[in-house]
Amino acid sequence: MQTILSRFFFTGSTPERLGTTRILLGFGLIPFNILEFHTLLHIDLQGPSYFYLDPVWYFQLLGIEYHHPYIVLGSFVLLLCTTVAFIVGWRTRPAAVLMLLLILYLLGARDSIAGDVHHRYVIPFHILLFFALSRCGEVMSVDTRRSGESVSLSEWEVSWPIQASQVYLASFYFWSGLAKLRMSGLDWISGGERIQDLLLSRAMRFGPAGEGELSGSMIALWAAQFPTLLEAVTVGTLAFELCFPVLLVLRRTAVRLIFLIGVTFFHIVNFILINVQFLFLPVVFVLFFDLSNPLRPVKRRVVAFAKSRRALLEWHR
Amino acid sequence: MRTRRAVIAFLTVHALLSWLAVLLRIDQFPLSWAPMYSVYTPSKAANYRVVEKDRKKLRTHGWQVRQRDGEVEWINLARLNIPIQGMWRLYYQRTFGQGPPKYKHKNHGAATIDRWLWGLEAGKPFVTVDWERRLLTTLNKTLGRTPSDPSFIISAHATRSVLYFDRQSLELVLRSIEESTIEWNEQWNSDFESWV
16 A cells, blocks of 8 residues: 555656646636636725724634735735736745745635635645745756756655645545535536526626616526436536546546646636636646646747846856 | 755654644644535425525625614625635625635534534534624725724625425525624624724
8 A cells, every 4th residue: 555655646747848837837826826816805995993893703803804905915016926926936945934824824814704705716836835845846846946956856756746736636526526525415516406596696797787677797697598408417527536546547648638628618607607616726726737838848949038138148248 | 955854854743733634623724634525414395495696796785884873875896805705604604694605614513523623512613703793894994984083884684585496306495585684783893903
């Protein structure tokens, strides 16, 4: 058992794969962060500080009771800057740690307003934690280039952050399916009523347009007309959530690609129909593929561009 | 982390904590056990009941509140200075006693390990939150008012439109207006500053 786990967590990756994954995750996190927290900016900076209705546990612990517009704005800007630093590998570990702290603050600020806990950051947060603890900043990074030293990373060092992230990702989807079965059992599937209820509620999200008219998502109202299809969708959702861990052992690229395209489609449809904002979450699926080879020509061009720029600067001097 | 041993120790602790949260039904970021839409109890009612979320009303009016000196005023979105998503949850849900899904999830279900650990009988709510008190405290503290102020808010009134859709045809069959008034209890004055 120990050998199997050891082989799973400590083999299979290359430094290039770890670096490429860090860069792609960072690129995905930029729109993700914007979509998640931009609503916090739609307030008056000079306006009153709101007293939180139901602070998250760590706000209670730290005694954070008020929503301060300037601190929220500053944290948001800093989060975007640290995400860029994470992408380019400039002080990667401090950048990742700072990102984790800023996400905690901004998420706490958003969720303490009315008490709802949103789960969209759970997966990226844990992945970032693994990457922050790893040596991902020592490959394909500004820091390495600046230091000029060649860093050699062992296979186990570059493999575990990716493998641990894959396990967490698969576990999260599995727990989601498990929670539905624990709480609602097969009622969650029955007749597609759960989804029909949600679609109707979301169709009313933006209020009334007139007497008896719906003005939210008309497409949600249209989709609600097909209960058999909705039942099939709920069965499919439950099936893919419970089967997600199988992806950890199925290493064939084509199988993984088909499965994850299906999950991505699910998130896109959820976003369009019921405004569930997991839209950019599929970016974390890069963890399941080694994209360092397909992206090698891009890397070559970036390096060539940097070299030519340096040569030009020296010629000018 | 520089050694394999350290990585193994960290991953073991991480996995234990994550699974413990699932077993004990802890939904506190960054731990989670259930997504937002996990609970569904089938209804025998002939209609779906949907609350209309009129955002325009929240921008122009909001709650109609009564102050201690008898004055009446409106508290809209701009006066609380929060995003609209938070405002509609406060107005259309908390004013009507509806909490966020995390409490519904926690209170749902019969025999669970956490119930057994805490010695709670099946069906008994795990968490009860006094939304009336919380909301009035939030309104007053945001506006900088204390119980001794004449402008202290002692009640807030909200209305919402509820639509009923036929389960079979999904036709709109009824639109009704619901009202809710939350009142300040004078016994809460003494620990207004310290209570969260």
